[in-house]
Amino acid sequence: MSWLTRIFTSSVGKKFLAGLTGLGMFLFLIAHVTGNMTLFLKSKVGAEPAFNAYAKKLHELPGFAVGEALVLLAFFVHIVLVIWLSITNRKARGEQGYSEVRSKQPAQSQWALMASKSTLYGGLIILVFLVVHLIDFRMVRFMDGSLATQARVVDALKVPWRAFLYSIASLLVGWHLFHGVQSGFRTMGLRHPRYLTYIQKIGTIAAILIGVLFASMPVAIFIGFIK
Amino acid sequence: MSKSMKLTLHIWRQANRHAKGKFEVYTPSDLTDDMSILEMLDCLNDQLIADGKDPVTFEHDCREGICGTCGIMINGMAHGPDRGTTTCQLYLRRFKDGDTLVLEPWRAKAFPVIKDLLVDRAAFDRIQMAGGYISVNVGNAPEANSILIPKEVSSEAFEAAVCIGCGACVAACKNASAMLFVSAKVGHMSMMPQGRPERHDRVLNMVAQMDEEGFGSCTNTLECSAACPKEISPKWIQRLHGEYIQAATVTRR
Structure with missing residues (x-):
């Protein structure tokens, strides 16, 4: 068996790749949320809002297309592997379930436990949201090459159902990361208790920050703070 | 001094690997709070045998927490509610008089039930x-x-x-x-x-x-x-x- 087949077909290998691609997308989300924060800037670059200037510069970066393709690839691999693993896990549990299941973890771990048990379902909802999101802001570039401008973002997110969907999905991304980030680092084989404390803290803070900052944009647009 | 106890036991009964199992309810007499979960099952089995019924099958060996044979699910928790404890080291004094205990075998596709609480590991x-x-x-x-x-x-x-x-x-x-x-x-x-x-x-x-x-x-x-x-x-x-x-x-x- 070649070493690549082994990694792609074994449980540990699949889990490793799912974690690696997940952490890759975590880095992408940090860049994405940081860049989009320019929506809150009142200052203009020439005649254009800061957000438009940022978008233009970003897309002119050398290797931008490669980066975009990598994110797409990571995304695809993450979803396919996770669904594959989840089906195997479901089968492994067997047909006859327990009449009751109770956790033996201490009370302070119950939030983390809830997050870890709902990561898959949260992820599936985020997937549906992403289809809407890409149709909203990526489709046009695909059709005529034009970028999403601040005006277009504001127009789209003023619509109540979109504002609602985008805020909820943002918080769900945060919830997904709450388990995902520390789980991803664990899966990379990082094991020393010395680092693990930091990873748990960084994971929690990053999850809250990313979730809240993403959600702040549709909320700010909906209440008219960003025009 | 040991105290006598009354417990209601819901125990998974399954005749063999392929049979469909179900819970049976037992209320054994003569339980005391210094019995372990396994001794409780011994006590129940004595009574079932005396009544000419099929005793509950469960796996056990050392009964001192080091052999790893005696695992069962107790009220939805592997080896019962205490951490760092095997089933044989769990005593009835951990429960209250009148409590209900649900005893189930390990459940997993790779651990098929052989009979009752005994699984193939x-x-x-x-x-x-x-x-x-x-x-x-x-x-x-x-x-x-x-x-x-x-x-x-x-x-x-x-x-x-x-x-x-x-x-x-x-x-x-x-x-x-x-x-x-x-x-x-x-x-x-x-x-x-x-x-x-x-x-x-x-x-x-x-x-x-x-x-x-x-x-x-x-x-x-x-x-x-x-x-x-x-x-x-x-x-x-x-x-x-x-x-x-x-x-x-x-x-x-």
Whole structure:
């Protein structure tokens, strides 16, 4: 068996790749949320809002297309592997379930436990949201090459159902990361208790920050703070 | 002085591997608070036999918490509500007079029920046979100090070596994953010089066997470690990943 087949077909290998691609997308989300924060800037670059200037510069970066393709690839691999693993896990549990299941973890771990048990379902909802999101802001570039401008973002997110969907999905991304980030680092084989404390803290803070900052944009647009 | 107790027991009864099982309710007499869960089942079985009924089958051996045979689910928790405890070391004084106890076998596709509370854990044996050993020449015991091992290393390896293979990690995991068991077996040997020669083959073969047996994979929910009667840390699973990826990428085979 070649070493690549082994990694792609074994449980540990699949889990490793799912974690690696997940952490890759975590880095992408940090860049994405940081860049989009320019929506809150009142200052203009020439005649254009800061957000438009940022978008233009970003897309002119050398290797931008490669980066975009990598994110797409990571995304695809993450979803396919996770669904594959989840089906195997479901089968492994067997047909006859327990009449009751109770956790033996201490009370302070119950939030983390809830997050870890709902990561898959949260992820599936985020997937549906992403289809809407890409149709909203990526489709046009695909059709005529034009970028999403601040005006277009504001127009789209003023619509109540979109504002609602985008805020909820943002918080769900945060919830997904709450388990995902520390789980991803664990899966990379990082094991020393010395680092693990930091990873748990960084994971929690990053999850809250990313979730809240993403959600702040549709909320700010909906209440008219960003025009 | 021991106190007498009344408990209502809901026990999973299943005639064989293929039969459909169901819960039966029992209210055995003569229970006292100093009985262990296994002694409670002995007591119930005496009464069932006296009544000409089929006694409840359950697995047990040492009854002192070191053999790993006696695991059952008690009220939805592997080995009952206490941490770091096997079923045989759980006593009725932990419960209140009049309580209801639900006793179920480990449930996982790789652990089929043989009868009642007894499951077939041969999958663990096959994983061990795939690599959970070191090869040494027969003959006199080697000189103990010919290979020096720092105390911290041997102590840490021992944290994983205490795994008794009871299967509580699989039973408690929502994915029926055996990764805590496999990581403990791979982990302690990977730390010791005696385990080094077969290090890469061991982890690759044991994980392959684990997958073949139909266990799930870890999603870092950490229920396994909380259920483990030997309180083995989930850090060993993290170590297993490191060992596996290293072996898979550098192995010459």
